[in-house]
Amino acid sequence: MRKLTIVMALALLLAACGGSDEGDAAVGAPETAAVDEAMTDEAMDDESMSDESMSDESMSDESMSDESMSDESMDDESMSDESMSDESMSDESMDDESMSEHPPTTFTVTITNTSDAADFATPLAPGAFIVHTSMETLFAEGVLDRGEGLEALAEDGDPSGLVASLGALPSVSVAGAFSNPDGGDEAGPALPGSSYSFTFEAAPGDYLSFATMFVQSNDWFFATAPDGINLFDGDAPLEGDITDLIGLWDAGTEVDETPGEGANQAPRQSGPDTGDDQDAPSAAVSGFAGTIEVTISVG
Numbered sequence: 001m002r003k004l005t006i007v008m009a010l011a012l013l014l015a016a017c018g019g020s021d022e023g024d025a026a027v028g029a030p031e032t033a034a035v036d037e038a039m040t041d042e043a044m045d046d047e048s049m050s051d052e053s054m055s056d057e058s059m060s061d062e063s064m065s066d067e068s069m070s071d072e073s074m075d076d077e078s079m080s081d082e083s084m085s086d087e088s089m090s091d092e093s094m095d096d097e098s099m100s101e102h103p104p105t106t107f108t109v110t111i112t113n114t115s116d117a118a119d120f121a122t123p124l125a126p127g128a129f130i131v132h133t134s135m136e137t138l139f140a141e142g143v144l145d146r147g148e149g150l151e152a153l154a155e156d157g158d159p160s161g162l163v164a165s166l167g168a169l170p171s172v173s174v175a176g177a178f179s180n181p182d183g184g185d186e187a188g189p190a191l192p193g194s195s196y197s198f199t200f201e202a203a204p205g206d207y208l209s210f211a212t213m214f215v216q217s218n219d220w221f222f223a224t225a226p227d228g229i230n231l232f233d234g235d236a237p238l239e240g241d242i243t244d245l246i247g248l249w250d251a252g253t254e255v256d257e258t259p260g261e262g263a264n265q266a267p268r269q270s271g272p273d274t275g276d277d278q279d280a281p282s283a284a285v286s287g288f289a290g291t292i293e294v295t296i297s298v299g
């Protein structure tokens with residue numbers, strides 16, 4: 001599924017780029033009528049539409065955005081070169097049918113450290129967020145750390161490596177760090193009672209993943225589930241309290257000590273990456289309910 005999704009994304013990207021080029025070359029060409037004319041039976045035949053990657057089965061909500069799947073824009077994007085005429089790809093046909101139908105939505109996520117009211121108080125650390133279309137992009141449960149920077153985020157509260165790694169992936173449209181607690185202008189931990197916020201743009205088909213360190217641990221982090229959070233239900237953007245969609249995870253990179261007491265945990269260790277290697281698959285951590293509260297809003 002993951003491979004297929006990537007293939008799909010690439011195919012659409014290539015098709016979209018090709019379409020755009022064709023469109024540029026066709027400025028001033030007749031529009032809608034010409035489009036209909038160009039979309040002859042021949043252009044719509046099995047040869048151009050029967051590719052496995054274009055089957056209904058692969059067109060799940062997960063892998064495809066509504067934006068890229070809208071009726072006629074689908075045809076435009078999937079047409080092979082031989083079935084495309086300049087006439088069929090005028091700028092206006094692209095704009096009307098696929099570009100302006102779903103302008104990006106602006107989301108703001110706020111992660112509040114509510115551990116002052118929970119059983120165990122801990123700071124949170126600067127974290128990473130991404131907007132993506134592929135599954136298990138930020139991390140995968142039950143596998144060894146992939147060496148993309150999650151270890152430094154989970155052990156030392158340093159998101160920079162992970163942001164750089166994931167930001168280079170073709171399936172990631174936005175990658176960023178949230179470093180400054182709300183109301184402050186300096187990077188640092190979000191102490192109990194304070195929060196981080198970050199803002200980004202996304203469109204139907206996009207998922208959100210983020211991670212922030214549970215600072216009083218060796219290598220635990222709060223994060224979205226491995227596949228991320230689907231930001232849209234159809235065309236409707238996700239809004240409200242999403243705390244239930246966030247979990248606590250052990251990165252599996254450093255041997256755990258008692259939370260709040262370990263000499264190799266960030267508040268007490270002598271420097272970054274101090275502690276015994278764990279070399280274990282990542283796993284969910286139970287307990288610590290009420291440590292964070294997460295909301296997402298639109299606008």
Ligand SMILES: [Ca+2]
Nearest residue numbers: 219252254256
């Ligand atoms: Ca661990």
Ligand SMILES: [Ca+2]
Nearest residue numbers: 264265274275
């Ligand atoms: Ca450590």
